[in-house]
Amino acid sequence: MVSFELNDTKKIGIGLTGFGVFFSFLGIIFFFDKGLLAMGNILFIAGLMLTIGLKSTMLFFAKPKNYKGTISFGVGFFLLLIGWPFFGMILEAYGFIVLFSGFWPTVAVLLQRLPILGWIFRQPAVTSFFTGYRGKRVPV
Structure with missing residues (x-):
């Protein structure tokens, strides 16, 4: 059973996940700095574990x-660690998209309901991108 209450562990996990995304973004901005990218990956995975639990x-x-996404993400992380950050990030990005592809409709609804920027994500060109994805309609 999934608990939706935010205890301290889940708050820390959400923070670590956010820092992981931030460090990965910085690593890409600074021309694929492998230290920042590796730290971003570690923080992201640790945050995910704290947020949803180790077993989940x-x-x-x-x-x-x-499997395909997990193997791509893992091989990409390994390539990042041995000094090939560009190819590692390409594989990791592919793995991330494959792993989290089931969450895109949920992300689309969340983006459309944002108070200030939501109107951008409700535009026909943007909604057609999300509704065309695997034939799933995104309710607004």
């Missing part, structure tokens, strides 16, 4: 439909 994280990455 392991089950998510070990699902048979997620």
